[in-house]
Amino acid sequence: MAVAIGVTDISKQFRLYNEKHTSLKERVIHGGKMPFTPFWALRDVNVDINQGETFGILGRNGCGKSTLLKCVAGILKPTTGEIRVRGTLAAMLELGAGFQPELSGRDNIFLNGSLLGLSRADIAKRFDEIVAFAELEDFIDNQVKFYSSGMYVRLGFAVAVNVEPDVLLVDEVLAVGDAAFQRKCMDHVKRFQREGRTIVVVSHGTDTIRQNCDRVMVMNHGRVITVDDPGEGIRVYLADLLGVGTLEGSETGGIEGNVFAIGTVQAEHGGSGARSHLYPGESLTVTADLDSLAAVPNAMATIAIHDDKNELVFASDPDDPVCQMEVPVGGGVVRFFFPEVPLLDGTYSVSVGVRSETETAIFDWKDQATQFEVANPGRSTGRIRLPLDVSFRLRSTGHTGEVPAVGSVFAPLAGWEENAS
Amino acid sequence: MSLSVEPASAEPERTSSIGGSTRFVPGQSNDRVTVVNGKVQLGQRLKDLWVNRDLLVLLTRTELKVKYKNSVLGYLWSMLNPALVLAIYFFVFKIINGRNGQPNFAIWLFAGLLAWNLFNGAAMGATGVVVGKAGIVKKVAFPRELLALSVVGVAMVMFAIQVVVLILALLLFGISPDWTFVAILPLALLALIVFTGAISVFLSAINVYLRDTQHLTEVLLMAWFWGTPIVYSYGLISTHLANKPGLEWLKYLYLWGNPVTPIVLTFQRAIYGVTQYTSSSTHQVNQLLPNWGVGTYAAVNGIVLGVSVGLFLLALIVFGRLEGNFAEEL
Numbered sequence: 001m002a003v004a005i006g007v008t009d010i011s012k013q014f015r016l017y018n019e020k021h022t023s024l025k026e027r028v029i030h031g032g033k034m035p036f037t038p039f040w041a042l043r044d045v046n047v048d049i050n051q052g053e054t055f056g057i058l059g060r061n062g063c064g065k066s067t068l069l070k071c072v073a074g075i076l077k078p079t080t081g082e083i084r085v086r087g088t089l090a091a092m093l094e095l096g097a098g099f100q101p102e103l104s105g106r107d108n109i110f111l112n113g114s115l116l117g118l119s120r121a122d123i124a125k126r127f128d129e130i131v132a133f134a135e136l137e138d139f140i141d142n143q144v145k146f147y148s149s150g151m152y153v154r155l156g157f158a159v160a161v162n163v164e165p166d167v168l169l170v171d172e173v174l175a176v177g178d179a180a181f182q183r184k185c186m187d188h189v190k191r192f193q194r195e196g197r198t199i200v201v202v203s204h205g206t207d208t209i210r211q212n213c214d215r216v217m218v219m220n221h222g223r224v225i226t227v228d229d230p231g232e233g234i235r236v237y238l239a240d241l242l243g244v245g246t247l248e249g250s251e252t253g254g255i256e257g258n259v260f261a262i263g264t265v266q267a268e269h270g271g272s273g274a275r276s277h278l279y280p281g282e283s284l285t286v287t288a289d290l291d292s293l294a295a296v297p298n299a300m301a302t303i304a305i306h307d308d309k310n311e312l313v314f315a316s317d318p319d320d321p322v323c324q325m326e327v328p329v330g331g332g333v334v335r336f337f338f339p340e341v342p343l344l345d346g347t348y349s350v351s352v353g354v355r356s357e358t359e360t361a362i363f364d365w366k367d368q369a370t371q372f373e374v375a376n377p378g379r380s381t382g383r384i385r386l387p388l389d390v391s392f393r394l395r396s397t398g399h400t401g402e403v404p405a406v407g408s409v410f411a412p413l414a415g416w417e418e419n420a421s
Numbered sequence: 422m423s424l425s426v427e428p429a430s431a432e433p434e435r436t437s438s439i440g441g442s443t444r445f446v447p448g449q450s451n452d453r454v455t456v457v458n459g460k461v462q463l464g465q466r467l468k469d470l471w472v473n474r475d476l477l478v479l480l481t482r483t484e485l486k487v488k489y490k491n492s493v494l495g496y497l498w499s500m501l502n503p504a505l506v507l508a509i510y511f512f513v514f515k516i517i518n519g520r521n522g523q524p525n526f527a528i529w530l531f532a533g534l535l536a537w538n539l540f541n542g543a544a545m546g547a548t549g550v551v552v553g554k555a556g557i558v559k560k561v562a563f564p565r566e567l568l569a570l571s572v573v574g575v576a577m578v579m580f581a582i583q584v585v586v587l588i589l590a591l592l593l594f595g596i597s598p599d600w601t602f603v604a605i606l607p608l609a610l611l612a613l614i615v616f617t618g619a620i621s622v623f624l625s626a627i628n629v630y631l632r633d634t635q636h637l638t639e640v641l642l643m644a645w646f647w648g649t650p651i652v653y654s655y656g657l658i659s660t661h662l663a664n665k666p667g668l669e670w671l672k673y674l675y676l677w678g679n680p681v682t683p684i685v686l687t688f689q690r691a692i693y694g695v696t697q698y699t700s701s702s703t704h705q706v707n708q709l710l711p712n713w714g715v716g717t718y719a720a721v722n723g724i725v726l727g728v729s730v731g732l733f734l735l736a737l738i739v740f741g742r743l744e745g746n747f748a749e750e751l
Contacts, residue, residue, distance in 0.1 A: 097560035
């Protein structure tokens with residue numbers, strides 16, 4: 001397999017000036033030297049991206065992934081190292097970069113196409129295709145400044161994908177337009193993949209990466225953390241992003257003037273001890289210390305799970321008799337057990353509360369008392385893992401022989417079964 | 422794993438039949454390996470400029486379109502503007518010079534300004550162009566010197582429009598240019614364009630690092646303008662200096678130290694057509710232009726062209742050195 005992009009020992013230093021002296025006077029005052037703090041946006045990056053591969057780059061903001069892309073695109077010049085690219089390259093770092101708001105969509109297609117390296121004749125040949133793709137037939141002679149942001153971005157994408165490069169660099173721009181347009185964009189990306197072109201995607205969207213990429217590189221502080229399969233790469237990325245090493249509980253102040261308080265809350269899962277994250281389908285146990293100065297005969301325990309966007313994923317039924325408990329003086333430990341957590345990737349926070357049976361009093365409520373993390377080693381995406389079975393049979397009536405499905409979507413991966421519950 | 426040693430044939434053909442698309446074949450379509458961050462040699466730089474000539478034309482057209490987009494008269498302004506300027510010169514100098522002055526002074530002035538405006542307009546515009554187009558420079562990789570050259574392109578279009586105005590004025594006043602010298606005008610124009618291109622490319626890069634350049638350029642160009650025989654005549658200076666022994670060298674410096682001067686002289690010689698005039702009241706003969714033959718004028722312009730080509734290549738080299746950090750300096 002030939003290498004499409006060879007990145008060798010790339011480091012990039014930015015100079016952070018406390019105050020930028022670009023005027024002559026200031027330059028003279030400082031004797032031509034300006035005080036700056038060196039900042040290494042990239043440090044010793046080595047990676048070979050193969051031809052025909054769709055390669056994802058993940059990392060939190062400021063980890064250097066966009067800098068790397070700009071270096072490969074030839075916009076930034078790395079401080080050290082060498083980047084080799086096989087064939088033609090086009091970069092979509094920002095859709096519609098270089099659009100002139102005063103000009104019509106038509107003029108901008110030609111301008112933008114030329115900037116991306118298309119010849120005039122090429123653009124003329126593909127002009128109708130571009131306009132149709134952008135769905136701007138009625139507005140193509142309007143000034144771009146009157147376009148909606150969606151139209152603007154659609155036009156930018158339409159031009160960029162029509163460059164048909166050997167290597168395409170994409171920076172977080174796949175999520176543009178409405179659902180229908182996004183599907184069209186994905187179709188284009190898929191076609192590029194089929195044709196064996198090389199695509200490098202920088203994204204925060206783990207779903208995009210998981211669905212499209214063959215390999216993923218995770219970066220942090222300008223360094224490469226790992227280059228791996230999407231599943232493992234995303235897990236490393238999420239762990240890095242959230243800085244979650246272990247599922248620690250949080251501390252509380254205990255009882256202070258209050259008769260009832262929830263103490264330490266902890267989450268444990270089927271794989272606890274071995275790894276910090278759950279696999280989808282594993283069990284989860286949440287324990288909460290309860291301190292009470294009085295006996296509470298008919299308390300109700302409640303639990304809620306929120307995702308990282310603070311949207312409610314699950315809240316226990318307030319009338320569920322399972323939640324009923326008797327708390328003696330001195331308190332005790334309440335244990336919530338989920339035999340199976342069918343959630344997919346993400347970090348989930350757990351809130352725990354205790355209230356009276358009649359819902360007249362809330363004794364204590366600990367919002368986001370602890371959290372747990374789910375990492376999906378498979379390639380399914382979304383919020384929850386729905387059980388799925390697929391079978392196939394021929395349409396003819398006489399034939400009843402069922403052909404087994406190619407494989408369950410949740411076919412266990414190596415090294416996973418032993419932890420699955 | 423090294424890119425350079427991988428033979429192209431090692432790659433299995435992956436002509437895709439899905440979707441009926443067979444255009445792209447890895448390993449065949451374009452197997453040239455380029456070092457992205459490598460040093461771009463001068464030859465490659467010139468080749469890139471040539472390959473991207475479509476882009477240059479488009480950038481120039483964009484500049485022009487944007488310039489007049491929202492004005493009612495649009496392109497007409499580019500014609501009206503020099504025409505009005507010419508009319509103002511005509512009346513003002515008619516009053517100032519009266520009967521004794523240089524005849525058709527407005528035409529004389531316009532001939533010199535024609536050349537100067539191309540240079541001045543491009544140099545002023547190019548200084549801020551890379552900074553002004555930061556949005557493109559930071560997001561798209563392309564030969565950035567095209568931005569500076571597109572400003573020269575705009576100045577050339579303005580030049581062409583002014584030429585039309587000038588021709589109309591010549592017809593109106595019934596003045597005939599000196600056709601023998603008009604024949605070498607293309608040479609002078611070429612020298613002017615190349616020189617302007619060199620200065621523009623140079624200034625556009627410098628300004629990214631030293632924003633003062635913009636303000637400095639304005640003042641320097643003003644001084645440059647008065648150091649060039651446009652409003653006054655070359656003859657005025659040369660006769661002055663000729664009478665002062667020991668100052669001969671100043672005359673040569675005046676002529677050769679400023680590449681725009683020989684070009685302006687050629688424009689004046691060809692369009693104005695007269696090298697001297699006799700004042701109607703004092704009967705004194707005033708020398709306007711050197712009494713060179715057409716061959717000398719051509720040779721002088723040839724030298725300027727040669728120097729300009731050298732400067733242009735030098736400017737490209739300087740630009741290439743500075744270009745690497747554009748995206749982070751903006």
